[in-house]
Amino acid sequence: MSSKTAPFEFRLRPGQMLSRYYEVVEMLGSGWEGEVYLVRETSTGIERTAKLFFPERNRGDRTATRYARKLNTLRHCPIVIQYHTQMNITLKGVAVTMLISEFVEGELLSQFLARQPGRRLPPFQAVHLLHALARGMETIHAIGEYHGDLHSENVIIQRYGLSFDVKLVDMYHWGPPSPANIKEDVIDLVRLLYEAIGGRKHYAKQPAAIKSICCGLKRSMITRKFRSAGALRQHLEMIRWD
Numbered sequence: 001m002s003s004k005t006a007p008f009e010f011r012l013r014p015g016q017m018l019s020r021y022y023e024v025v026e027m028l029g030s031g032w033e034g035e036v037y038l039v040r041e042t043s044t045g046i047e048r049t050a051k052l053f054f055p056e057r058n059r060g061d062r063t064a065t066r067y068a069r070k071l072n073t074l075r076h077c078p079i080v081i082q083y084h085t086q087m088n089i090t091l092k093g094v095a096v097t098m099l100i101s102e103f104v105e106g107e108l109l110s111q112f113l114a115r116q117p118g119r120r121l122p123p124f125q126a127v128h129l130l131h132a133l134a135r136g137m138e139t140i141h142a143i144g145e146y147h148g149d150l151h152s153e154n155v156i157i158q159r160y161g162l163s164f165d166v167k168l169v170d171m172y173h174w175g176p177p178s179p180a181n182i183k184e185d186v187i188d189l190v191r192l193l194y195e196a197i198g199g200r201k202h203y204a205k206q207p208a209a210i211k212s213i214c215c216g217l218k219r220s221m222i223t224r225k226f227r228s229a230g231a232l233r234q235h236l237e238m239i240r241w242d
Contacts, residue, residue: 008054010035010091017042018098019089022050029108029153031170033057033067038103047103048084052096064097066173071101074145079136079168104167109155113196120198123210124241130193130213131236132164137185137229146181148172150188152195183223186232190214190222209239 016024022039029036034053041048053064071083082102089098113119149172159165174181194214197206215221226232
């Protein structure tokens, strides 16, 4: 398969079997590395998530192995999905790596925002969302790891009200953990707040508390003010609403 060709696509059908252990229920999404499906374990009926890696993006199983190891390292972080197993299967005559993890019920943040009045959250609720994300990312950074690809398609809202329960999916590998990786996570957290309050269209009318976090999305200002997810979390807990 030439590296110049389009990425391998699976587009599996509901009811299709993956080896003899899992039955496809539905497709959940796709990204640069592969496609994600809701599957049912045939022996127990338990629903799981299966990530199938595009062969062109998983040379020598390096991408899948890094992903599995990162999930295992972060297995005690409540914001991270739990890894189960990895196996090799054959699809369309091609060897494909499949990673099985827990299935998390909920709604993608992008879909959740699209359902809100004006497709955005009120400032106070948006800060509660950011606090849940920052608190979860703090546990990841404390281990010395990073997410690497935080955006509204990689955040699942499980529960919301006075507070939010969230899960993160689809981490990305930009190399070994480093202060630069952690800074990018923090910048992405602030971008999520900016998106949640309606982006550029509504930013000028936001209260000072919101602007003090977003810093006009100026990277240098954000990283100088919030050196980690923990620093961002502490700031949110000390906000004064005038």
